Amino acid sequence: MIIDAHCDVLLKLWDDKLDFATSENLQINEQKWRRSPVKVQCFAIFVPPNVPQESQFQAALEMVTLFFEKIIEPYNDIKFIKNKQDLLALKEHERGAILTLEGCHVIGNDINKLKTLIQLGVRAVGLTWNQANAVADGVGEKRGAGISSFGEEVIALLNQEQIWTDVSHLSYQGFFDVMGQAEFVMASHSNVRSLCNHRRNLDNKQIQALIDKDGWIGVTFVPYFTKNAEVVTYHDTIDHVLSYISLGAANCLGFGSDFDGIDKYINGLENVTGYHTLTSLLQQKLTPQQWNNISHQNFINKFPKNR
Structure with missing residues (x-):
């Protein structure tokens, strides 16, 4: 069982009018998802910054509609996850x-x-993309x-509603x-900066802060x-997993692929079915408990909204 905390399928469904069931232009479509070990997939609402400001919220609502009409409603065994109880209630044959x-x-x-958006089911909120907005500066x-x-x-609202505050894409400050302010924090899709010096990755000080905050x-x-x-x-990719573990983040770690948000791919991870190979190799390098935690249990343990 794997939980993946980030993909941009909704953007492609909205922007490119693709078919979630079969489109080969999706790294995660319904068929590929079923052939993968991913049991729970997070679907991000991401409205491109070139959309006019007055139209952005409408675009976000249209993506919510696509989420329900194309991903949830057509399939009896794909369940809409609203809280930790929904996660724990998934049956063996079901996906979330x-x-x-x-x-x-x-x-x-x-x-x-x-x-x-929270009332509609959003359970993690990235404060920014790369640019500044009314909430904060992006990276x-x-x-x-x-x-x-x-x-x-x-942030006060997210704390009150038991929603994750996502720091991926956020400025360093x-x-x-x-x-200092959020009760429930995650970096949904960021790697280790000491291995790859990209502004979107986390340095050791940030990683330690997330560990101290019991983040994900x-x-x-x-x-x-x-x-x-x-x-x-x-x-x-495995090097980043092992580096996070060496820095003490084994109980904070998971996966946030960013499938369908990228146009260049890692060899062996071209789409969601690549998790099979990654799983096989990681299980050889980790203890069973480490793999269990990283694949899904850390995410479940830290999912803030209980019911």
Whole structure:
């Protein structure tokens, strides 16, 4: 059993009008998902920044509709996960789907829009994408500011509603602001910066802060977050898992593939079925308890919304 905390299937369904059931242009479609060991998949609402501000929330709602109409409703054995009890209640033959938000730019400065998305089922909220918004600066913003006053209001709401605050894509200052304010933290798809010096990866200070906060971290399959090389393989992904463990993050670790959010692939991890190979090799390198925790149990243990 594997839980994957991040993919961008909804963006492709919305932008490219693809068929979730069979489209070969998806790294995760219904058929590939069923052939993989992934039992629970998180589906991110990500509205591209080129969408006009006045249309962004509408686009987010359209992605929510696609989530239910294309992923949940057609299949009796794919269950909408709203809380930890839903996770624990999944039967052996069932799979789970969780709704997340990647970037609060879609809510502008209107907290009620975020409340609406939470009511619709969003269970993890990435405060930014790479750019700045009303909540905080993203990792690509030159000024590198932290959380705004409105951002503090957003985090307070997430704490109250028992929703994960996701720090992937957040500015460095914003990351540490979140560590001081959020009760439930995750980095849904970020790798180890000491292995690959990319701005989206976590340095040792950030990793330790997430450990101290009892947070959750998803190893991601973005090749340029994994190794600065022309060819990147699943062995390089394993290096990030082992590095996180060596830094003390074994009880915080999991996976956040970013499938369908990337146009270059790691060799052996071209789509969700690649988890079979990754699983086989990791189980040779980890203890059974470590694998059990990293594959799914850490995510379940830390899932903030109990019921």
